Amino acid sequence: GQNIDQPTEMTATEGAIVQINCTYQTSGFNGLFWYQQHAGEAPTFLSYNVLDGLEEKGRFSSFLSRSKGYSYLLLKELQMKDSASYLCAVRDSGGYQKVTFGTGTKLQVIP
Amino acid sequence: ETGVTQTPRHLVMGMTNKKSLKCEQHLGHNAMYWYKQSAKKPLELMFVYNFKEQTENNSVPSRFSPECPNSSHLFLHLHTLQPEDSALYLCASSLDRPSYEQYFGPGTRLTVT
Numbered sequence: 001g002q003n004i005d006q007p008t009e010m011t012a013t014e015g016a017i018v019q020i021n022c023t024y025q026t027s028g029f030n031g032l033f034w035y036q037q038h039a040g041e042a043p044t045f046l047s048y049n050v051l052d053g054l055e056e057k058g059r060f061s062s063f064l065s066r067s068k069g070y071s072y073l074l075l076k077e078l079q080m081k082d083s084a085s086y087l088c089a090v091r092d093s094g095g096y097q098k099v100t101f102g103t104g105t106k107l108q109v110i111p
Numbered sequence: 112e113t114g115v116t117q118t119p120r121h122l123v124m125g126m127t128n129k130k131s132l133k134c135e136q137h138l139g140h141n142a143m144y145w146y147k148q149s150a151k152k153p154l155e156l157m158f159v160y161n162f163k164e165q166t167e168n169n170s171v172p173s174r175f176s177p178e179c180p181n182s183s184h185l186f187l188h189l190h191t192l193q194p195e196d197s198a199l200y201l202c203a204s205s206l207d208r209p210s211y212e213q214y215f216g217p218g219t220r221l222t223v224t
């Protein structure tokens with residue numbers, strides 16, 4: 001099984017940088033996803049990491065350390081529209097379609 | 112527009128009713144999923160279908176019955192639900208490869224009275 005931990009809430013200032021952490025304990029691992037979910041909307045894909053290191057995509061970057069069971073999502077130049085929940089999800093090695101989600105981190109961006 | 116549609120968007124049903132949720136994907140994906148999202152809980156995977164075959168049933172009560180007639184359509188049949196089944200039910204689809212992300216529909220907000 002999978003156990004995924006993320007902070008419940010975070011607040012950051014417009015224009016700043018924020019890092020959202022995710023730790024996981026798994027019986028198997030085959031990749032980690034980050035999704036963004038605005039209130040009342042469906043989750044949308046942000047990033048995928050399967051090897052150690054940093055993946056950069058515009059203002060968003062995601063980092064993975066498999067040995068530490070740790071990932072973070074880095075959001076730069078925060079905008080008000082970045083206020084949303086950020087979901088960390090781990091893919092099980094047993095069945096590659098089986099993805100376990102964390103409870104999500106609700107980020108509030110303030111002026 | 113995500114390419115995954117769900118109907119209805121809102122549903123209120125009594126515990127003795129029978130209803131069905133529908134999901135359709137227009138993305139050419141092979142795998143489809145049902146998730147349950149309750150307040151302050153993580154997304155819970157319920158069922159996975161790959162090429163119309165059920166590959167995961169995550170210990171879901173039998174009052175939830177999935178159906179996948181083809182790779183583009185997925186149904187969730189509901190009967191004799193309980194109030195604690197009230198939640199947002201999300202459908203998703205993906206290609207059947209590990210690195211491919213899931214695309215989610217807008218969800219059906221279900222209230223059981």
